[in-house]
Amino acid sequence: MPPTARKRTRSYDPARTRAAVLAQFDHVRAAVLALTPEQLDQPTRLGAWTVRELAAHITMAVRSVIRGVNAPAPVTRDLTLHQWPTATRRFAADVDHDTREIAEAAADTPEALAALYAQTGRDLAAALAGASDERLITTRFGGVRLGDFLVTRTVELTVHTDDLNDAAGLAVPFDRQALAACVRLLADTLATAAPGGAVEVRIPPFAVVQCVEGPRHTRGTPPNVVETDPLTWVRLATGRTEWGAALADARVHAGGERADLSGLLPLLG
Helix, strand or coil: CCCCCCCCCCCCCHHHHHHHHHHHHHHHHHHHHCCCHHHHCCECCCCCCEHHHHHHHHHHHHHHHHHHHHCCCCCCCCCCHHHHHHHHHHHHHHHHHHHHHHHHHHCCCHHHHHHHHHHHHHHHHHHHHCCCCCCEEEECCEEEEHHHHHHHHHHHHHHHHHHHHHHHCCCCCCCHHHHHHHHHHHHHHHHHHCCCCCEEEEECCCEEEEECCCCCCCCCCCCCEEEECHHHHHHHHCCCCCHHHHHHCCCEEEECCCCCCHHHCCCCC
16 A cells, blocks of 8 residues: 655655765765766766766855855745755856856866865765754755755755766665655745645655545545656656656556646646
């Protein structure tokens, strides 16, 4: 029996989220340190970014936590956790510009990249050591609760670990808690974007949500079911995989006349 769908706001264990962010960054750091100059120059599926720029971007995603904690706390909370995925679309151009600057200035050689990762790891551990999850921090999205922002970092780290594996032919592992938080946030984003109870989306073992307007399922087997594995869901939700291709490859199983999510994906900008 699959777990029942959640209707209340999902909560995340703060200690586990912090540990997941640190663990996934360590996985990526170990892989990046082993990259050759040739691998760093390889293209990625992220437009014009090379592996070098992808690696630089990952540090930028983590250093946003460091900057937020070290800066004065903002007065207002401007963004909630479930608003973050769609808000990313507004800042895509800024992220691209900042990533290229970091790649050129601080990650232009393997040695410089290694130093950047080492410093980022030290600074992140220090920033989190004495910071409350309830504290508001300043981000490019405005004031955000630190605990919420750390959940968004599990998405950044998980998605870009997958990008790195794809581009460089690696097998960087995924921290289980980081993958779980990423899957759950993206699933809840779908439920928020398309509220309803006509379709049940299952991503075992991490999440089940109901979405899409229409007759609500209450007992027995739902008439409209979508089921997929965690990484396929992450790729669908972030535009790395197309709905039709995932169906054709049997990475998604969809049954019922309303079980077509192609018009709702991707979720992340």
